[in-house]
Amino acid sequence: MISKKCKLLIIGAGPGGYVCxxxxxxxxxxxxxxxxxxxGGTCLNVGCIPSKAIIHASNEFEKARENAKDNPLGIRADxxxxxxxxxxxxKNGIVDRLTxxxxxxxxxxxxxxxNGRANFIDGKTVDVTTAGGIVRISTENVVIATGSKSIExxxxxxxxxxxxxxxxxxxxxxxxxxxxxxxxxxxxxLGMAYAKLGSKVTIVEASANIxxxxxxxxxxxxEKRMKELGITLHCEAQAQTMSEDGKALxxxxxxxxxxxxxxxxxxxxxRKPNLTEFGLExxxxxxxxxxxxxxxxxxxxxxxxxxxxxxxxxxxxAHRAMAQGEMVAEIVSGSKRVWDKRCIPxxxxxxxxxxxxxxxxxxxxxxxIEVVTGKFPFSASGRAMSTEREDGxxxxxxxxxxxxxxxxxxxxxxxxxxxxxxxxxxxxxxxLEDLSMVIQAHPTRAEALQESAFSALGRSLHM
Amino acid sequence: MKNIAIKLxxxxxxxxxxxxxxxxxxxxxxVREDDVLAAVxxxxxxxxxxxxxxxxxxxxxxxxGDVLAVGSELVHIETSDDVKIEEAKETVAKLQPDNASKExxxxxxxxxxxxxxxxxxxxxxxxxxxxxxxASPAVRHRALQGxxxxxQVVGSGPAGxxxxxxxxxxxxxxxxxxxAGVGNAMVEQAGQTDIKITGLRKKISEKMALANARIxxxxxxxxxxxxxxxxxxxxxxxxxxxxxKLTVLPFITAAIVKAIQKQPEMNAHYYDDxxxxxxxxGVHAGIATMTENGLVVPVLRHAEAKSVWDxxxxxxxxxxxxxxxxxxxxxxxxxxxxxxxxxxxxAIATTPIINHPEVAIVGVNKIVVRPHWDGAEFVxxxxxxxxxxxxxRIIDGWDAAVFVQRIKTLLETPALIFMGN
Numbered sequence: 001m002i003s004k005k006c007k008l009l010i011i012g013a014g015p016g017g018y019v020c021x022x023x024x025x026x027x028x029x030x031x032x033x034x035x036x037x038x039x040g041g042t043c044l045n046v047g048c049i050p051s052k053a054i055i056h057a058s059n060e061f062e063k064a065r066e067n068a069k070d071n072p073l074g075i076r077a078d079x080x081x082x083x084x085x086x087x088x089x090x091k092n093g094i095v096d097r098l099t100x101x102x103x104x105x106x107x108x109x110x111x112x113x114x115n116g117r118a119n120f121i122d123g124k125t126v127d128v129t130t131a132g133g134i135v136r137i138s139t140e141n142v143v144i145a146t147g148s149k150s151i152e153x154x155x156x157x158x159x160x161x162x163x164x165x166x167x168x169x170x171x172x173x174x175x176x177x178x179x180x181x182x183x184x185x186x187x188x189x190l191g192m193a194y195a196k197l198g199s200k201v202t203i204v205e206a207s208a209n210i211x212x213x214x215x216x217x218x219x220x221x222x223e224k225r226m227k228e229l230g231i232t233l234h235c236e237a238q239a240q241t242m243s244e245d246g247k248a249l250x251x252x253x254x255x256x257x258x259x260x261x262x263x264x265x266x267x268x269x270x271r272k273p274n275l276t277e278f279g280l281e282x283x284x285x286x287x288x289x290x291x292x293x294x295x296x297x298x299x300x301x302x303x304x305x306x307x308x309x310x311x312x313x314x315x316x317x318a319h320r321a322m323a324q325g326e327m328v329a330e331i332v333s334g335s336k337r338v339w340d341k342r343c344i345p346x347x348x349x350x351x352x353x354x355x356x357x358x359x360x361x362x363x364x365x366x367x368x369i370e371v372v373t374g375k376f377p378f379s380a381s382g383r384a385m386s387t388e389r390e391d392g393x394x395x396x397x398x399x400x401x402x403x404x405x406x407x408x409x410x411x412x413x414x415x416x417x418x419x420x421x422x423x424x425x426x427x428x429x430x431x432l433e434d435l436s437m438v439i440q441a442h443p444t445r446a447e448a449l450q451e452s453a454f455s456a457l458g459r460s461l462h463m
Numbered sequence: 464m465k466n467i468a469i470k471l472x473x474x475x476x477x478x479x480x481x482x483x484x485x486x487x488x489x490x491x492x493x494v495r496e497d498d499v500l501a502a503v504x505x506x507x508x509x510x511x512x513x514x515x516x517x518x519x520x521x522x523x524x525x526x527x528g529d530v531l532a533v534g535s536e537l538v539h540i541e542t543s544d545d546v547k548i549e550e551a552k553e554t555v556a557k558l559q560p561d562n563a564s565k566e567x568x569x570x571x572x573x574x575x576x577x578x579x580x581x582x583x584x585x586x587x588x589x590x591x592x593x594x595x596x597x598a599s600p601a602v603r604h605r606a607l608q609g610x611x612x613x614x615q616v617v618g619s620g621p622a623g624x625x626x627x628x629x630x631x632x633x634x635x636x637x638x639x640x641x642x643a644g645v646g647n648a649m650v651e652q653a654g655q656t657d658i659k660i661t662g663l664r665k666k667i668s669e670k671m672a673l674a675n676a677r678i679x680x681x682x683x684x685x686x687x688x689x690x691x692x693x694x695x696x697x698x699x700x701x702x703x704x705x706x707x708k709l710t711v712l713p714f715i716t717a718a719i720v721k722a723i724q725k726q727p728e729m730n731a732h733y734y735d736d737x738x739x740x741x742x743x744x745g746v747h748a749g750i751a752t753m754t755e756n757g758l759v760v761p762v763l764r765h766a767e768a769k770s771v772w773d774x775x776x777x778x779x780x781x782x783x784x785x786x787x788x789x790x791x792x793x794x795x796x797x798x799x800x801x802x803x804x805x806x807x808x809x810a811i812a813t814t815p816i817i818n819h820p821e822v823a824i825v826g827v828n829k830i831v832v833r834p835h836w837d838g839a840e841f842v843x844x845x846x847x848x849x850x851x852x853x854x855x856r857i858i859d860g861w862d863a864a865v866f867v868q869r870i871k872t873l874l875e876t877p878a879l880i881f882m883g884n
Contacts, residue, residue: 338607340600340603403622404622404624429598431622
């Protein structure tokens with residue numbers, strides 16, 4: 001058995017783990033990172049990055065199809081076709097470039113990468129099963145960054161026509177008929193992309209609404225666009241099983257069983273933390289529901305054992321994991337750091353996109369805070385008109401007594417790029433007056449941020 | 464429009480002048496009838512003065528801390544012509560309706576500038592428990608490195624946002640941080656603060672000066688073995704049911720009552736100007752109580768007619784009302800002898816200052832376990848000192864010593880307290 005020693009051992013090389021490793025390496029901490037699969041984790045290999053690539057390709061294809069029709073821009077083009085296999089190769093190329101980039105960054109930071117499956121012996125010792133045998137690693141500190149995986153429905157186990165989001169991003173051909181179970185952000189992002197690629201998409205959602213984490217007014221523009229794309233939506237509907245001939249999904253809609261023919265079924269009903277099959281139970285760590293309980297330093301209930309990313313709970317987002325990873329690296333190196341973020345942005349890459357930062361209208365009601373709100377619709381934006389996408393708006397929520405900005409939400413084409421401005425505004429503890437006094441370039445969609453602040457202050461300019 | 468002058472009403476008890484301790488209004492404020500205009504301090508109690516009419520404040524009589532005579536003008540209010548001044552309701556004071564208010568000619572009236580200006584800028588609203596302080600990430604990080612608790616830092620920015628400049632001020636004046644040192648910074652300080660002595664503090668100051676200047680004090684410190692009384696207290700507390708928990712104070716009060724029976728000269732007032740001593744049959748024990756605003760002495764009336772349980776209940780009630788400021792004026796006057804205790808901070812000995820015009824005060828020091836020689840060996844006993852001061856003009860040292868010894872005997876043999884005469 002090979003033995004290794006280090007000051008910091010990280011289990012899992014997703015965005016949380018690899019960022020933690022890079023930062024620790026930069027700080028001179030002797031670091032080993034263990035990953036059984038590819039560097040970059042779900043996000044880079046089968047999540048954020050590949051899904052965004054496919055969404056981009058679908059948008060481009062849809063644009064080309066629009067241009068082949070009679071259009072106000074005067075563009076004349078032939079009906080386009082898509083070689084989707086080539087699209088997937090292109091997407092894989094991006095993933096490869098990024099994973100190689102991560103490997104390069106780890107190397108540059110002098111982090112050792114061990115490829116294999118970890119198994120905890122105790123809080124300071126981990127055995128890794130590698131291609132070359134077992135490597136025993138003794139460490140002073142350990143970070144659990146093992147991420148999450150798609151939840152499987154017992155009646156619809158993954159395989160064949162039933163895909164998790166991972167397989168959904170690997171199809172070499174868009175299915176003619178596609179059913180997506182789960183109307184959360186993953187299901188809708190994929191559903192809208194495949195609708196643009198030509199699939200006949202049906203969404204089956206168990207609750208009363210899609211995107212239930214967002215307020216009604218943010219949802220509406222997305223629902224409208226889904227209709228335009230010909231997506232069928234069944235809310236308060238439960239997916240049962242595949243039909244006996246395997247050609248249709250049986251769905252109970254309002255107590256009636258309906259047979260919906262389909263070529264593929266994407267199950268996107270949520271994700272669960274990866275906390276089993278690597279000996280973690282030996283540590284008897286305190287849990288918070290199905291997640292690991294952590295302190296404001298990402299410490300678990302065991303000294304020198306940290307946890308970051310999806311294993312620590314909602315929101316399960318790559319950028320939260322990265323921020324946690326960076327912080328833990330600094331703590332291990334001896335710096336004084338605590339998790340004191342005011343907000344974590346959430347972006348939904350549907351069409352139109354949704355950005356939500358800080359408190360929503362529902363949150364402020366729940367907390368009994370008196371607020372003022374301002375709203376600016378893109379229908380009043382020159383930039384939105386000149387890019388043919390006037391749907392959506394930006395809304396800002398601030399405390400009534402002192403105008404501290406509590407939340408900024410927006411929905412609109414490519415509004416994800418405004419998430420930075422929204423987050424910065426809240427993290428810097430801005431007031432409405434601050435937002436109203438910052439010059440925004442004209443003509444850009446960012447003007448909506450300033451205008452929504454004007455609106456909240458009761459002095460809209462362009463409305 | 465006309466101007467109405469609201470006069471300072473008679474606050475009763477023969478008080479002829481009061482100190483303004485707080486203005487609730489400023490020039491330019493709109494007030495409604497019965498809105499509080501100001502808080503004034505009589506000899507001990509704070510009284511709120513309500514407005515007799517609605518209108519706009521155009522003149523304030525004086526600054527906080529100044530003394531006004533009863534009957535003098537307090538504020539001028541500009542009212543509409545049809546306002547009728549009704550007789551004041553029974554609020555805090557009986558106003559004489561004939562001169563409670565009068566019209567003044569605004570043209571002859573020199574309007575004083577507002578003296579109670581309150582900043583009306585963007586003061587931050589109080590943040591709820593658990594709410595994060597408002598500051599940028601860099602400020603939060605810097606505070607964390609310096610061990611500064613941002614919840615204790617006042618933000619000067621919009622909405623109370625804490626800026627780097629606010630942090631600089633904390634670094635420059637680490638004392639301002641109540642519970643967080645700024646690293647181990649040792650900084651020479653060159654500031655000074657003038658604090659105007661007003662309100663209750665002013666009253667305490669005057670009374671202490673008077674007592675210390677006029678009364679020649681003799682102070683006797685004696686050691687008392689309170690082991691027995693502590694055992695008794697523990698037994699009584701175990702079976703007390705829903706009665707209040709007994710502290711040592713009710714027993715001390717009862718012991719003083721008993722000792723006064725033998726030496727009634729201790730329960731008296733000495734009116735030195737008039738040249739006589741007035742002895743009292745009822746024992747009204749003043750209980751010196753620390754409050755947020757300073758020392759007040761609520762009075763436990765007729766201690767001679769109360770059991771230790773009654774005394775305990777009354778002490779709880781009195782100290783609570785003194786601390787939350789709801790003590791009535793009559794509860795703060797008329798003590799005949801005073802007990803002062805610093806509780807667990809009670810030190811080894813103190814030199815209590817007599818509550819003028821009384822002639823004796825009993826100070827209670829803290830209980831500690833000390834080795835005690837019982838004639839054969841050292842045994843641990845619960846010991847407590849009492850530090851008592853007497854007016855040496857009236858009380859001779861011998862008598863004072865006898866009184867202290869009697870209290871000591873009673874406390875060391877608690878059964879004696881509860882036996883008839």
